[in-house]
Amino acid sequence: MSHPGPEKVFPVSWDQFHRDARALSWRLAGQGEWKAIVCITRGGLVPAAILSRELGIRVIETVCIASYDYKDQGDLAVLKHVSEKLIAETGGDGSGILVVDDLVDTGKTAQEVRRLLPKCHLATVYAKPMGRPLVDTFVTEVSQDTWIYFPWDMGLTFQPPIGKGVAG
Ligand SMILES: O=P(O)(O)OC[C@H]1O[C@H](OP(=O)(O)OP(=O)(O)O)[C@H](O)[C@@H]1O
Numbered sequence: 445m446s447h448p449g450p451e452k453v454f455p456v457s458w459d460q461f462h463r464d465a466r467a468l469s470w471r472l473a474g475q476g477e478w479k480a481i482v483c484i485t486r487g488g489l490v491p492a493a494i495l496s497r498e499l500g501i502r503v504i505e506t507v508c509i510a511s512y513d514y515k516d517q518g519d520l521a522v523l524k525h526v527s528e529k530l531i532a533e534t535g536g537d538g539s540g541i542l543v544v545d546d547l548v549d550t551g552k553t554a555q556e557v558r559r560l561l562p563k564c565h566l567a568t569v570y571a572k573p574m575g576r577p578l579v580d581t582f583v584t585e586v587s588q589d590t591w592i593y594f595p596w597d598m599g600l601t602f603q604p605p606i607g608k609g610v611a612g
């Protein structure tokens with residue numbers, strides 16, 4: 445499924461992402477003690493590094509899930525599961541695990557994680573309305589027809605002067 449239009453864009457710089465991931469850490473700080481972070485690769489790797497530092501959580505695991513080819517959503521593939529050892533150590537249902545991703549969009553990825561770890565705490569930096577109910581904690585909501593551009597997907601390019609695009 446291609447992302448529906450009309451499309452708005454929300455470009456995020458490294459600095460903005462760092463601030464937003466720190467804001468997520470503040471929201472999570474009072475909410476409990478987590479034994480481990482499980483990040484949903486690849487997008488969850490960067491916020492997981494920041495949360496790990498801010499919350500002092502040193503056990504980091506991955507669940508590797510892919511569904512988008514650029515903006516086209518395809519079938520969801522779980523490429524690697526969370527280790528059986530960590531699941532067993534956390535009661536088999538994800539209790540005490542903080543799962544982190546960069547964003548929730550349709551909620552398909554989050555649904556799969558909830559199926560694997562029903563009692564985990566799921567945190568994302570950004571959320572769109574369709575996926576929002578599946579997330580426990582997030583920082584910023586954007587509309588469903590907004591595409592978020594992350595700093596690791598962008599480079600510096602020439603911008604045409606704003607006046608050139610204005611009719612008249
Ligand atoms: O709520 P959803 O509609 O499922 O979309 C959200 C997921 O999509 C992106 O991952 P993607 O599958 O592109 O893989 P990536 O993290 O490796 O870029 C993003 O990082 C989330 O994990």
Ligand code: HPA
Nearest residue numbers: 512549590591592593594
């Ligand atoms: O808005 C988005 N931006 C980047 N990756 C994504 N994967 C799903 N939605 C998005």
Ligand SMILES: [Mg+2]
Nearest residue numbers: 484485486487
């Ligand atoms: Mg992802």
